[in-house]
Amino acid sequence: MVLATSQDFQTPDSTVTFTADQWVDRLISGQPLLTENPHNVMEVVEILAAYGRVLGDYSKNLLYIANHQFLVLFPIFKYMNGDRSPQKLLRHGLHQRINYEFAEYCMKAMLWHGGGGMDAYLDTPEFVAGARRAIEAKIAGNPIMQGVDRLFSEFLIEQVRMSCYYSNLGQFWTIMHRLFMDLEQAYRDKKITKIIEVVNFVKDGLVANAAVPITYSVTIKGEIYDILPASQGLTFLVDAAIPYVEAVFFRSLPFMGTLSYNAQARMVPQEQDKFVYGALFADPLPAGGGGIPPTLLTQDMLHYLGEDLLAYYRTFGRGEHDLRVKMVVSFQKSMFCVTNGAIFGLAPADPEAARAHYRAWVDRLLTGRLMDVQD
Amino acid sequence: MLGPLVWLPMVGVGLFFLPGLDGRRLRHVALAIAGLGFLWSLVVALQFNGQTAALQFVQNLDWLAPLGLNYRLGVDGLSMPLVVMTGLLMLVAIYCTEPEVDRPRLYYIMVMLIYTGVIGAFLSQNLLLFFLFYELELIPLYLLIGIWGGPRRNYAATKFVIYTALSGVLILAAFLGVVLLGGARSFDYDGQMASGLSMTAQLVLLGGILIGFGIKVPLFPFHTWLPDAHVEASTPVSILLAGVLLKLGTYGLLRFGLGLFPEAWAAIAPFLASWAVVSVLFGTFSAIAQKDMKKMVAYSSIGHMGFVLLAAAAATPISYLGTIFQMVAHGLISGLLFVLVGVVYKKTKTRDIDTLKGLLNPERGLPVIGSLMILAVMASAGMPGMMGFISEFLIFRGSFERFPIQTLLCMVGTGLTAVYFLLLVNKTFFGRLPEAFTNLPEVRWSERAPGFVLAVLIVIFGLQPNWMARWSEATAVDAVKSVALVRPAMAQLPGDQVSVYSN
Incomplete structure (x- = not known):
């Protein structure tokens, strides 16, 4: 359904030059991080709609890997979601598929940067004991795996930790998938017409799902083994959403694009919390290059890109021939809206504390591409 | 057959x-004519x-017989590939x-x-x-x-015309x-027409040929017109x-230098080989120093013509x-390089590396x-699988037995080709696109087409050189016979008897 023509969304010239204090004032007064205009609304909702559908695919695969590829030493069919038919394998070989590698890339960023209650729990004896029970059950009767476990006693435990992150991110994205689909529907129903409404929709969704429990168990030979038991009280917002935003939106990992990072030459910060390679910082220009995360994501979103957004992209630059760069810019706009929702959702009630809260976020965001995506 | x-x-x-x-229709007419010419070739x-x-296909018509000027055309294994290549590059x-x-109208007439x-x-x-x-x-x-x-077209054009007029x-x-010293009755080409001349006379006349065509090739130190001409010329030119046009120089050296004066040629061959080394290394080192893409390709031509x-x-x-x-x-590779540099300039308005x-x-x-561009520079640097490798391998293989030192020095030159062209590719094509170039106009497929055609030919003849070698093998064997015969006996090498063989 075409809601508007591309002519309705002409990009105005960028005139946004707010200072940090002005940004804080804007947030306090309830204004969004992204400039209010009709094409921004269309761009953000349409890209989130495509992203939401991709998240649906990603989350299914992450949960499949967590639940059905548990401690599989060589999971060569992990992207098949259980379907190993020749047709599926052929399509996979011809790259008519979703780039599940991107989901794993995000999962690994979360695993490496940690944060939240799950990260803390994964280092406890309780977790190790639970994981050990599942490992023993899984490798029973498998001398190769038993040998591996005997030789490298921490290896399989670490694999279980990784499976927890597969599951955590899968559960997080399952909820975000539904949230973005609902957002699209609200936009189609004309209930969303402004950026601030997008931000508030995301905030409300995050808050509504904040207490959804994050749990993980695997079934081995008909018996259920709890890896992340409900008794730990891990929840969606604190133990999945916030670590995700920190790990994927802000820090992430230095990836090969047009730059070769040399850690020995101090081109990569020594402290993980100084990393700024996340979605809010990524340079859109290398998108389209082989194998890099922005390319993988945009390739996937392209499967679901709406006609409105496509029509808008056709009106400038190289039309459909630089779609990936344009999609990354749109995606960054949308991620600033999602971050905006999280900032609003986490804001304390006390005015002074709220100002400090906003100031801390703005200081970080201004080092990213906040100013670059304004128009 | 050859008249058309x-x-x-x-x-x-x-x-x-x-x-x-x-203008548009004139271009179509010109393309049709050039296409027909290429097909006929x-x-x-x-x-x-x-x-x-x-x-073969000799045409012989008396024209101004008293002056010894006859309309005599013919083609052999030396000129046949050049004629076909000319037809293609004109197109x-x-x-x-x-x-x-x-x-x-004036443009296409020219x-x-x-x-x-x-x-x-x-x-x-x-x-x-x-x-x-x-x-x-x-x-x-x-x-x-x-x-x-x-902008500096008048300077470049004048320099070109002065040098080329001197060459003429x-x-x-x-x-x-x-003709006058040899007593020939006409200017009709005959490999023996200078054989009766004294060595001194041959050397003097060969000197004229060498400098004349050396300007056209161009060889160091007669090269200075070429970089200026290239920088100011449009892409098609x-x-x-x-x-x-550079091939007229090398063709002239082979046809009229080696062909007419085999004895003198053999006598000064070591000097010529050393001259080639100087020209190759000068062209190569000059190319390394260039900041203008076109000038770099131009200097690379000086180096490659030295081979x-x-x-x-x-x-x-x-x-x-x-x-x-x-x-x-070189015709195909440099043609490709100039096509690509032309597209880069058209889109970015600069050639500054x-x-x-x-x-x-x-x-x-x-x-x-x-x-x-990466394919073109690989071909120019003599990477296996492409035509540049075949030509350089044949040259080095054929020259090493006679001039090992000079050949090795020229091989250094071809190694350095990789240096300057990789510098070019690394600086201009890798890294992050600067902000000034983030909205470059798109390259249409029609603009890419000539590059693809040339690239395909470079690879095809790199993988299957026999398709071209079969035109020229017999001519190559025959052309050097007279030189081999006049070489001092002790300088005779097994390679003189080696015939090129292809299947």
Whole structure:
């Protein structure tokens, strides 16, 4: 359904030059991080709609890997979601598929940067004991795996930790998938017409799902083994959403694009919390290059890109021939809206504390591409 | 058979005066004429018998017999590949011409005159006729640079015409000397026409030939007109200049230097090989120092044409075959490089290596042009699998046995080709696209097409060189026989008897 023509969304010239204090004032007064205009609304909702559908695919695969590829030493069919038919394998070989590698890339960023209650729990004896029970059950009767476990006693435990992150991110994205689909529907129903409404929709969704429990168990030979038991009280917002935003939106990992990072030459910060390679910082220009995360994501979103957004992209630059760069810019706009929702959702009630809260976020965001995506 | 090759472009000149032809239609007419010419050259090539070194499809008409000037055309294994390559590059050059070119009628007339001049020169079997065709391209090229060139076009065009006019004077003087001192009754080409001359006379006349054609090649130190001409010339003219016109120089060295003066050639061959080394290394080191993409390619031409002199000096069957390969390979590769540099300049408005960066960006850069550029520089650097490798391998293989030191030094030159071209690719195509270039106009497929055609040919003949070698093997063996015979007995090498063999 075409809601508007591309002519309705002409990009105005960028005139946004707010200072940090002005940004804080804007947030306090309830204004969004992204400039209010009709094409921004269309761009953000349409890209989130495509992203939401991709998240649906990603989350299914992450949960499949967590639940059905548990401690599989060589999971060569992990992207098949259980379907190993020749047709599926052929399509996979011809790259008519979703780039599940991107989901794993995000999962690994979360695993490496940690944060939240799950990260803390994964280092406890309780977790190790639970994981050990599942490992023993899984490798029973498998001398190769038993040998591996005997030789490298921490290896399989670490694999279980990784499976927890597969599951955590899968559960997080399952909820975000539904949230973005609902957002699209609200936009189609004309209930969303402004950026601030997008931000508030995301905030409300995050808050509504904040207490959804994050749990993980695997079934081995008909018996259920709890890896992340409900008794730990891990929840969606604190133990999945916030670590995700920190790990994927802000820090992430230095990836090969047009730059070769040399850690020995101090081109990569020594402290993980100084990393700024996340979605809010990524340079859109290398998108389209082989194998890099922005390319993988945009390739996937392209499967679901709406006609409105496509029509808008056709009106400038190289039309459909630089779609990936344009999609990354749109995606960054949308991620600033999602971050905006999280900032609003986490804001304390006390005015002074709220100002400090906003100031801390703005200081970080201004080092990213906040100013670059304004128009 | 050969007449249409020479005179078809002149028919085109007549067609350009038909009423109602604007620039776009004139371009179409020019393309049709060049296309027909190329197809006709293929027809000739298909009927060409590569098993013999004799002239084929000979046309012999008396023209100004008292002056010894006859209309005598013929083709052999040396000229056949060059004729086909000229037809192709003419087509490419016209295709690369902007449809909105200023004064289109005059422009295409000049191109057609060059076409006739170059083909006529390659096919002429009369020294004076060759000279007339050789000189025919002088004024059209002067005008193509002087009218349609860059900001310093007048300087570049004037420099070109002075150098080339001097080249013509020296060549004419040498031709007159051959005929008048040798007692020939006409200017009809005959490999024996200078054999009766004393060694001193041969050396003097050969000197004229060497400098005359050395300017055209160009060889150090007669090269200074070339970088200026390339920098100021438009892309199509650069394609013609590097791809076709320089070959008149190397062709002249082989046909009239080695061909007419084998004894003197053999005597000064070590000097020629050393001269080749100087030219190769000078061209190569100068290319490394360049910041303008076009100038870099121009200096690389000086280096690569030096290989032809080395191989010609060695004058073994393999090295002679290598010269023919090198001429064609350089024609295609430099043509490709200038096509690509032209596209880069058209889109970015600069050729400055220090300004350009990140052009391989897949979405906003020139990724296909960058990929073709990488292929072109690999071919130019003599990477296996491409035509540049075959030609350089033949040259080095054929020359090493006679001039090992000079050959090794030239091999250093080809190694350094990789250095400057990788510098070019690394600086201009890798890295992040600068902000100033993030909204470059897109390259259309029609703009990529000539690059693809040339790239495919470079790879095809790199993988299957026999398809070209079979035209020229017999000629290569025959052409160096006379040099081998006059070499001192102790200098005879097994390679002199080696015939090039292909299946």
